[in-house]
Amino acid sequence: MRARLASANEHKLAELRAALPGWELALLDRADFPPETGATFLENARAKARFGRLHAPADEWALGEDSGIEAAVLGGRPGIESARWAEDGVARLLSELEGATERGARYVCALVAIAPDGRELAVEGVLEGAVAHDPRGSEGFGYDPIFVPLGEQRTVAELGDEWKRSHSHRARAAAALQSALSGSG
Ligand code: IMP
Numbered sequence: 001m002r003a004r005l006a007s008a009n010e011h012k013l014a015e016l017r018a019a020l021p022g023w024e025l026a027l028l029d030r031a032d033f034p035p036e037t038g039a040t041f042l043e044n045a046r047a048k049a050r051f052g053r054l055h056a057p058a059d060e061w062a063l064g065e066d067s068g069i070e071a072a073v074l075g076g077r078p079g080i081e082s083a084r085w086a087e088d089g090v091a092r093l094l095s096e097l098e099g100a101t102e103r104g105a106r107y108v109c110a111l112v113a114i115a116p117d118g119r120e121l122a123v124e125g126v127l128e129g130a131v132a133h134d135p136r137g138s139e140g141f142g143y144d145p146i147f148v149p150l151g152e153q154r155t156v157a158e159l160g161d162e163w164k165r166s167h168s169h170r171a172r173a174a175a176a177l178q179s180a181l182s183g184s185g
Helices: 010-019 041-055 079-096 161-167 169-183
Strands: 002-005 024-027 061-071 104-114 120-131 147-149
Touching: 002 010, 002 041, 010 024, 010 061, 010 161, 010 169, 041 061, 041 079, 041 104, 041 120, 061 079, 061 169, 104 169, 120 169, 161 169
Parallel strands: 002 024, 002 061
Antiparallel strands: 061 104, 104 120, 120 147
């Protein structure tokens, strides 16, 4: 199954390739992705997938992905603002949580897949965890140096890309997509 991911993020591509065996996945080669104006991860993922549907080869699937981190004590922020915080996102999140003992957070990934015939599948994957007090580790991207998954002591950046490929919010969304596909005939 061939698909184009409407994203310029190589990390997302690598994680989804590992999590979607049997798919032949490539980035959609565009520079003009639509702005993220949706109110939810799912709306943004759908907008990207629909953009992908317009520009991907007609015989390939179009995939849209939107993801981010939600801190409980911040009422779910940065959430869909995660990318906009991203340049100094780690420093900003640490500073917004300074002194906070409640550091629960979750990674969320929404994935929308549109088939060549226009059939649309939408799924989500979540990874629960907490925000560390200091950045640790060098793998992954974005908030990985400060995100500690539930049941782990190490950050995602310490756990590494290999761990991420089978446990991340993106891997979970990909698994949900696979089961939605096998259930939808
Ligand atoms: P998007 O391209 O709008 O989906 O941006 C997602 C943003 O959320 C990224 O730029 C990261 O800052 C953050 N993010 C999403 N997924 C991850 C992840 O797996 N690890 C760390 N940060 C992530």
